[in-house]
Amino acid sequence: MSHAIDRLPRFPLATLPTPLEEARRLRESLGGPSRAPRILIKRDDLTGLALGGNKARKLEFIVGQALAEGATRLVTTGAVQSNHARMTAAAARAAGLEVTLVLTTRTPTPSFAGNLLLDRIFGADIRFIPAGPDPKLAVAPDEAERVDEVLTELRARGERPYFVPVGGSTPLGAIGYALATEEMTDQLTVRGDAPSRLYFASGSRGTHAGLALGRAMFRPPYRLSGIAVSGGEADKVPRAVRIARDAAELVGFAGDVPEDDLRTDQRFIGEGYGIPQAECIEAIALTARTEGILLDPVYTGKAMAALVHDVRGGAVSATETIVFLHTGGGPGLFAYGDAFAGV
Numbered sequence: 001m002s003h004a005i006d007r008l009p010r011f012p013l014a015t016l017p018t019p020l021e022e023a024r025r026l027r028e029s030l031g032g033p034s035r036a037p038r039i040l041i042k043r044d045d046l047t048g049l050a051l052g053g054n055k056a057r058k059l060e061f062i063v064g065q066a067l068a069e070g071a072t073r074l075v076t077t078g079a080v081q082s083n084h085a086r087m088t089a090a091a092a093r094a095a096g097l098e099v100t101l102v103l104t105t106r107t108p109t110p111s112f113a114g115n116l117l118l119d120r121i122f123g124a125d126i127r128f129i130p131a132g133p134d135p136k137l138a139v140a141p142d143e144a145e146r147v148d149e150v151l152t153e154l155r156a157r158g159e160r161p162y163f164v165p166v167g168g169s170t171p172l173g174a175i176g177y178a179l180a181t182e183e184m185t186d187q188l189t190v191r192g193d194a195p196s197r198l199y200f201a202s203g204s205r206g207t208h209a210g211l212a213l214g215r216a217m218f219r220p221p222y223r224l225s226g227i228a229v230s231g232g233e234a235d236k237v238p239r240a241v242r243i244a245r246d247a248a249e250l251v252g253f254a255g256d257v258p259e260d261d262l263r264t265d266q267r268f269i270g271e272g273y274g275i276p277q278a279e280c281i282e283a284i285a286l287t288a289r290t291e292g293i294l295l296d297p298v299y300t301g302k303a304m305a306a307l308v309h310d311v312r313g314g315a316v317s318a319t320e321t322i323v324f325l326h327t328g329g330g331p332g333l334f335a336y337g338d339a340f341a342g343v
C-alpha cells in the first residue's frame, strides 16, 4: 500500500517530521503526576509553510494533483480568518500558481489582520461573501453556488482553475494525515510511549478522516478524541467516512475505517465557529504560560480546553499518556486581540 502512496503526485511543502515534545509544565499545572496524565504535543504548528499548520500536509497531495492536471490557479474557500485559505495561498505561490480565495465574512468590511493580512501579502484574488444566520456554521450557506460562479468566470478567461474544497478536506488531503500517523507511530516507538488517546481539533474533518485511516493502516496505540469546533455533526460524520474510505481506495488499503472513529466531542464548540469561549481563552493562556507554546482561538484552544476539562474532571487518568495534536492556527490570534483583554 505504501507503493500506491508513493505513486501519487506530491509537491513538497511541509518540513517533516514535526517534533513530538513532552509538556511537563502543563502537566504540573494540571496537578502533576498524581493527578494528570503525561502529555505529548505533536507540533504540526511547525510544518513551516507560511507560519505552519495542518494544511501543509494535506496540500502536498492536493497541489501535486493540481500540477499534474495542468492547473493555472488554485481556488478555495473558508471563513475570513481561514488558516486553510492562508496556507493554500502560500502553497499556490510556492508552486508557481495563481490563487483565488472565496471567503465568508460576518462583517461587510473585515479588517486585514491575521490570516487575511497574509492572504493579501500573498497577492490572492479575494472574493468576500456574506455569512448566513447560523453562527455554528463556518461558511455561507450559498458558498457552493458562489464558487461555481467564480470558476465559470475564470474558465471564461482561459484559466484552468483547480478547486480545493473547504479545509482541503478531500481524500487526497486526508492522505497527508494517514502519513502523519505513520510518522507519529514511528516517533512513539522510538520514545517507547504508548498513549491512550489523541486529542485534536476537528473542523471540516479531513484531518480527522486521515487520522482515522492512519489508525486503521498503522495501528497506533491511541484512540481518537476529535473535538468539534463547529456544528453540523449529522452531515459531517458521513462525509468524513466517505473521505476516509475514498482515501483508503487511493492508497490501496483494503481494511475498514470504522465510522465510530469519525465522531466528535461536541461539548466545546461554544457559541459557534470562530467564537472562543472562556475555557478556550484559559487553555490558550495556560499553554502559553506553562510551555511557551501558542495555541489559536478557533481550533486548538477549544481542543486544549477539552483536554484540560477531561483531566480536571477525571475522565483522563494520571496513569495515561495523551498526545495533543497541535494543528497550528497561531496567525489567527492577531485578529482576536479583544478576546484576550482580561487575561
Ligand SMILES: *Cc1c(COP(=O)(O)O)cnc(C)c1O
Residues within 6 Å of the ligand: 053, 054, 055, 083, 084, 167, 169, 201, 202, 203, 204, 205, 206, 207, 208, 296, 299, 300, 327, 328, 329, 330
Ligand atoms: C483547519 C484546521 C483544523 C481542522 O482541520 P480539518 O481537517 O478542517 O478538520 C484544526 N486546526 C487548525 C489550526 C486548522 O487550521
